[in-house]
Amino acid sequence: MTKRKIIIDCDPGQDDAVMLLLALACPDELDILGITTVAGNVPLDLTQRNARIMCELSGNTDVPVFAGCDRPMNRELVTAENVHGKTGIDGVDIYQPDMPLQGQHAVDFIIETLLAAEDDSITLVPTGPLTNIGQAISGQPEILPKIKEIVMMGGAMREGGNTSPSAEFNILVDPEAAHIVLRCGRPVTIAPLDMTHQAMVTRERLEQIRQIDSPIGTAVVGMMEFFNRFDSEKYGSDGAPLHDPCTIAYLLKPELFEGKMCNVEVETDSPLTGGHTAVDFWGVTGRPKNTNWLYRVDANGFFKLLIERLKG
Ligand code: BDR
Ligand code: CA
Numbered sequence: 001m002t003k004r005k006i007i008i009d010c011d012p013g014q015d016d017a018v019m020l021l022l023a024l025a026c027p028d029e030l031d032i033l034g035i036t037t038v039a040g041n042v043p044l045d046l047t048q049r050n051a052r053i054m055c056e057l058s059g060n061t062d063v064p065v066f067a068g069c070d071r072p073m074n075r076e077l078v079t080a081e082n083v084h085g086k087t088g089i090d091g092v093d094i095y096q097p098d099m100p101l102q103g104q105h106a107v108d109f110i111i112e113t114l115l116a117a118e119d120d121s122i123t124l125v126p127t128g129p130l131t132n133i134g135q136a137i138s139g140q141p142e143i144l145p146k147i148k149e150i151v152m153m154g155g156a157m158r159e160g161g162n163t164s165p166s167a168e169f170n171i172l173v174d175p176e177a178a179h180i181v182l183r184c185g186r187p188v189t190i191a192p193l194d195m196t197h198q199a200m201v202t203r204e205r206l207e208q209i210r211q212i213d214s215p216i217g218t219a220v221v222g223m224m225e226f227f228n229r230f231d232s233e234k235y236g237s238d239g240a241p242l243h244d245p246c247t248i249a250y251l252l253k254p255e256l257f258e259g260k261m262c263n264v265e266v267e268t269d270s271p272l273t274g275g276h277t278a279v280d281f282w283g284v285t286g287r288p289k290n291t292n293w294l295y296r297v298d299a300n301g302f303f304k305l306l307i308e309r310l311k312g
Contacts (some may be wrong), residue, residue, distance in 0.1 A: 003031040011040025011128030012050035014223035017089050019244035020054040025309040036066045036106035040128035041080045042088035044070040050089045052097040061099040068106025068132035072174035083230050091226035092219045110136040114143035126152040127244035129170050134177025147186040151247050155277035159193035168193050172275030175268045189292040191246040199299050201239040249302050258296040263287035
């Protein structure tokens with residue numbers, strides 16, 4: 001099987017952290033060229049540290065980690081410590097990792113790696129605000145033909161918003177960057193709230209993860225217990241949606257997901273609805289279908305895959 005070459009761009013965040021652990025557990029399928037980090041759930045100095053902690057926890061200190069943009073393209077940073085805790089990954093032991101942070105800026109790494117690659121060869125997997133990707137595309141549009149696909153977590157249609165009444169966090173933080181990505185002309189697949197809210201970390205699933213009984217299992221349980229608290233209270237649900245790992249699960253087993261090609265545009269101007277994703281699910285506008293919008297997941301299949309891979 002040919003491995004898929006990917007660059008993961010993230011803002012860990014407990015769910016980003018689980019996404020990293022899942023991706024790092026799949027060396028036969030995924031060739032992770034680098035992990036780039038961005039300011040989002042918590043500031044950049046914490047997201048890059050958290051990514052390195054996940055690499056060390058899973059014994060993958062050879063995967064290079066880069067720090068990117070410390071604020072959105074055009075606006076002030078909005079963070080989400082209320083959801084993720086002060087560290088971003090509350091629930092695990094926090095320490096300063098030994099593995100180095102790469103000296104190169106994440107945006108330069110993305111540009112350099114793509115420019116050196118063959119056409120259609122690299123998949124970008126953003127699970128935070130799209131600032132690094134937006135900067136790379138606008139700074140060096142020649143990278144576009146090299147991108148095979150962008151598989152990202154963000155946006156919502158039926159679910160409304162989780163950070164404002166009509167916007168999801170990743171898009172709300174940097175709508176201008178999201179606009180660049182959605183208009184880039186390369187294949188885009190989106191894992192939005194509509195779908196991730198079907199992938200709930202219920203008490204039963206948390207117990208199944210607990211049975212993994214390894215340092216990785218313990219870390220995931222600790223982070224999920226913390227993460228579950230906020231959303232269970234907010235939504236009155238049994239657990240929280242496990243957003244970001246859906247991107248990697250889609251790469252591994254797309255048959256777990258149902259999607260539809262739609263036009264998706266981002267609201268960048270309105271103070272009321274900024275960051276809203278306008279999804280033309282029923283094709284009423286005639287605008288070009290720029291996105292594979294994932295609207296359903298086989299949640300049991302998703303957690304089975306996650307647990308199997310985390311077990312190693
Ligand atoms: C997204 O926002 C962040 O809080 C999560 O890490 C996820 O990427 C969900 O809206
Ligand atoms: Ca994230």
